[in-house]
Amino acid sequence: MVGRNGEQTRLADFVRAPDGQALVLRGEAGVGKSTLLDLTARLAAEDGHLVVRATGVEAETGLPYAGLHQLLYPLLPDDGPGQSGRQLNAAARAAFDAVFGEMTGPPPPVMTLGIAVLNLLSWTASQRPLLLVLDDGQWLDDASADVCGFVGRRLAGSPGVKLLVAVRDDIASRFDTTALPEAAVGTLAEADAARLLDRNHPELDRQVRGLVLDQARGNPLALLELPAHITAHLASRPGDRAPQDLLGPHGVPLPRRIQAIYAARLARLDDSVRAELLAGALDGATARPGDGPAPTTRYRMRDVDEAVACGLLVVEPTTGDLAFRHPLVRSSIVQLATTDQRRAAHRVLAQVHREHPERLATHLAAATVDPDERVAAVLEAAARSATRRGGARIAVDWLTRAAELSENRADRARRLGDAAYVAGQADRLGQARSLAAAATAPGSDENPAAVLANAYLALYQNGDVRATHRQVVSAVERLRDSGPAPGDPVLDRLVSLLLAVSQYAGSRTAWQRTHEVLTSLGDLGTERAWLYGSTWSDVVRHGAGWSEPVERAAAGLEAQDPWDVTRLAVSAYHLDVLSPLRPYLERVVDRELDTGAMSSGIVMLHLIMLDQMAIGQWEAAERTGHRTLALATERGHALFAHQTRAYLAQLAAVRGRAEEARDLQATVDAWARPRGLGFLTQIADAVGATAALSAGDYETAFLYAIGITAPGAFRPYAYQASRTLLDLVEAALHTGRAEQARAHALAARDTGLPDLSPRLALVTYGALALTADDEDEAADLFARAQSHPAADRFPFELARIRLAHGIRLRRVRGGAAARAVLTRAAETLDRLGATAWAERAHAELRAAGVTPHPQAPAPAADPLTWQERRVAELAAGGLTNKEIGEQMRLSPRTVSAHLYRAFPKLGITTRAALRDALTRLGRHSAAP
Known part of the structure; x- marks a missing residue:
């Protein structure tokens, strides 16, 4: 705690404050965030708090709600979340059951789950003050981070509950945009760094002392770890009195150099000890759970006294639990392990998590080498679940791995085709094309998966409807003639794509050919296909009678894949019954844009915008439109970008902004x-x-x-x-x-x-x-x-x-x-x-004889916030979102969010107009 008086005071005040609150500590690796968390946990425990600790695990960033499970499990009764007692109402119990896998079905939306978490935390705090401590928050899965952000922003209404999070500032995370209060943890001042070094290593000679101070640059972990490493090096090479290059040049990141120190210690351990450490590192055995019960499904390291003795592990004094001394130790263990060692650890962990399908899938995928149909089926089932939970990207990885582990060519091709389709929907169009090509046997006709991947690429990026329509019609007819089973998913996907292409073509010829194909399918044609084909094509001639099926299907949106939800919502739009579906779209759209089906997410934004326009929420519609345009442009989706411009033009036209409407038109x-x-x-x-x-x-x-x-x-x-x-x-x-x-x-x-x-x-x-x-x-x-x-x-x-x-x-x-x-x-x-x-x-x-009331002065244009103005100025100077983010220490996504909020305030729609708009704003601000 040398040189941390200010941080200690703030954290002590944080613990003692009677009101609920949240705080994010941000700093580089090794700067002392974990030590400050330890201090806060100790102060809170001494003050009578119940302390619950969790740690983000890099291997679990793709597992929805893995981090939330760590945080909440200690607060639930021993008989499990499904019997969580009188402190939780039925809605809260259902939310936790869904998240913790106690029942099938999709998880609740962030708001519902966040309210359930707040209720649980408030009930717990009514018995005893509560401190939640989260280390390595940058590795928390997105779903858990969203809930933590929601809860953290509302803790003021939950007295006795505190949330303390530590994140690295060199890794983008969801906590960058949660709007929680932050405290920067910087490196030590030169005098404090020297004092910390002298207190812990008083025996250093002048040359080594100077080298450590120079290399550590005020990083406390480096100050503690470098002396022993340099001294050992000098002892092994007595004649080397100039080891300035021992850890590489200053250009090598400090965390990587510290990891090299830990790797050297690990190399001296017994193989069995390293195996235990590796299993613990891969399973996140890094949380010190305070005085609350720990989850029973985490791996428990055994017989690792040797690792404790050499400073790689520490023992929590109050519980006896083992934890890694620092997150960089965990990273070093994983990087040092061979492929066979990692596979062995994953096999062990698959047994630990055999009752948890998604964790089981993660470990089986990494542990299995030879084709195994049982493992492939587990991965395929996990992918289906992940897709409906907003995890389309991880679903692609699991389906691809399932294909690799398939025991016959047909299953391999089918799973590769599924992976290609989901990849296309998740905006991984290049990967979709590669997967589709892999699914096609040499010398055979073009695989339907390849048709789907290539057609989506041509449609989204180039707006090619003519050639794409012919290509998809041919693929549907070939598959039809091969005699597929009713409900064949590949046929359904091809038909849905054919309908989408026909809708964008908007021509009588294309639609008539499409309806001919639908008719030729006979019993193979589904009700959904006819619903889309009728409402998307010509609602005047074919839309009668479809409102009731749309409303019926809308009752079960949670059980549907995101692309099926958007297709149904498009039908609802054509029938002017979109508003009942919009709350669901608003709940899931961010999830799909971040980790799920990106293309479906953009279509969801279009639908949200159209409903906002229809019901008169025009300001909100304009914000949604600019957000969508930024996303579509950034992703290279020219079709979606021009579709968004068309909707913005409609909005400008009804608002009387004729010049803007005509430019966009x-x-x-x-x-x-x-x-x-x-x-x-x-x-x-x-x-x-x-x-x-x-x-x-x-x-x-x-x-x-x-x-x-x-x-x-x-x-x-x-x-x-x-x-x-x-x-x-x-x-x-x-x-x-x-x-x-x-x-x-x-x-x-x-x-x-x-x-x-x-x-x-x-x-x-x-x-x-x-x-x-x-x-x-x-x-x-x-x-x-x-x-x-x-x-x-x-x-x-x-x-x-x-x-x-x-x-x-x-x-x-x-x-x-x-x-x-x-x-x-x-x-x-x-x-x-x-x-x-x-x-x-x-x-x-x-x-009509009505005397107008004196007009109130028009309100001034909504001014930009300081951050919006700075982002806009840098963008006007030609910098990309990534470059702006590097200058302002923001993620590119946050930069994009600031820009789409700034555009409507400035009355513009493109980056090219920023400079003139800012000039006008400056003149307006300077006017008396």
Whole structure:
């Protein structure tokens, strides 16, 4: 504790504080974080706290909730989480049962689990104050770190509970973005370093002392470990009085040099002792559990007194438990072991964890050499479980290993194909292609897995729908003719891909060919395939009757793979029943983006944005859009990037930002039209219509609208045809084309649009009212539209209909009759930020005799935080996210998050516009 007076004072105050709180200690390896944790644990124990300790384990970073298991297991009763007593309600018990594997099914969302953890911690603290100590937090699995972040931010409401975490500052971790209070643990000042060295090694001569101080650079662990190593070297080489290069040049990281010291000690141990240490290191036997009971499933090292004697292990005085002296000891043990030694340790650990499928899979995968169908089946089952728990990336590794251990060629090819598919969904497109190639036997037709991998690559990165459609049709027909079993997963995947390609193509020819293929499958075609094929293609002609199956399937989202969830949600969007699915999407999207199916995660963000737009949460929708655009651009997904730009253009158009909308529209159209991406070119045309309406250019709006569909008809397989119903009718009326407007409204009614979705019912009744000649009929239809049970779910469409109703009332019955309707329309349009429509509403109110209230001064633009401004300045200077992160000691993901929050505040959509935006902001800030 030399030179740590400030840290000791802060940690003592941390322990004694009556309120709950969390603190993250951050510093380099060996700087003394673990020692400070020991001090805090001792102070807390002396103060009457129950102390629970856990350590992140590098080998378990891919195992969801492995770290949380360490932290919580000591707090649960001996009879297990399923019988966790009266202190936990049923929801909390179910959450822990799911996390600890006491029941099948997916884990709960972070919020549900976090609340359950808070309840458990609060109950424990009501009996005795509680300190949770987590060392090596950078190795904690993502799921556990997310829960710790959630809990740590809310401990102020749980008196008596403290959370103390230590992380290395040279390794990115989830704790970089948890927003928990932090304390930096730096190296020792020169005088303190000399004092620590002299206290522990007073016998050093002047030359060695100077060399140690120079090499250690204030790192306490180095100050303690280097003297013995240098002295031993000099004793073995008496003539060497200049060992400055003993540990390599200053450019070699200090942790690596200290590891070399530990490796030298390990090499002198007996083989049996090293085997025990290796098993303990691979299983995380590094936590000193304080005075709480330790998990019974961790490996217990035996007969390792020799390792204690040479300073590699320590004995916890209160419990007698063995722990590694420092995390670098554990790393040295693993690196020094041979491949055969590691395999032997993993075999031992597989027996220890035989009741825990995912840990069992991890150790069996590392322990097995020769093909073994039993092990391959265990890995395959673990991969299925991981995929549904947001672990698609580790699922790829397990499936690949399962393929390597398969005993016959067919199972090997099948598992490689599964790995290729999951890799593609997890945004490992290059790996997907390699796995698919490995699954193809020499001289055979192209493997379906290869078709899937190559097609996804061509679709996401290049937007190639023409060649991809032909390729996938051919693969489906070949597989169909080979006689697959009903429910064959490869066939289902190919069909789903074919439907996705057809949707992006948005052409009648592509969809007709796709429906022919679906029909030819007969009993091999699933209900899901027909659901997607009907709702994605042409909801006007094929969407009837599918709302109930969507709602039925949505009741079991937790049991579905992420890509199946997104496909179902796309159908829900086309049927305008997406909102009930959105809470689930919001719960899992971050998980999928970080460790799961990246492509599904981006589609989830698209769907969240579309629902935010539909229900009037436009500020949130813009933030979601910029986040999605940054992700898609960073990952090289040109298709998703331009799709996001199209949605941002729609949002800009309805908000009256016509210039921004047209710029984005032009970018999307120029990329999508040559590629035949009708899905995007239709959105571009819809943006043109809405932007023109917003600007009052009704002729241009009409020309864009009829480019999507002719008045009085809904062009087959043009999904924007029904969505632009109100735009076409309004543009036609304002340009003197009343007959065409009426024909289009009647076509909507006669085609049955009101029965397809609640939004289509609303806009159809509104269009009929707008075009009705008879005033009583118009009044009845306006009332029918505004009283629709789902009308409030679509505030922009409802406000436009109310505005049209108010205009008609004012002209026919006078201003007094129109004021209430116009007022409601204006209020909604103001709230939404639909500036052009709001201005018209206020103009109509003035014409109706309503005196406008004095306008309050517009609020100033939301200023950037200091960190957002600094990130934006560096990005404007041309630095990449990685380079910015290195300068500001942030992870690239955190840099990206700051940028997507800054973009909408600056009113821009690209990095290229940053410099000008910051210049404008500077002038605004300098104005008096």
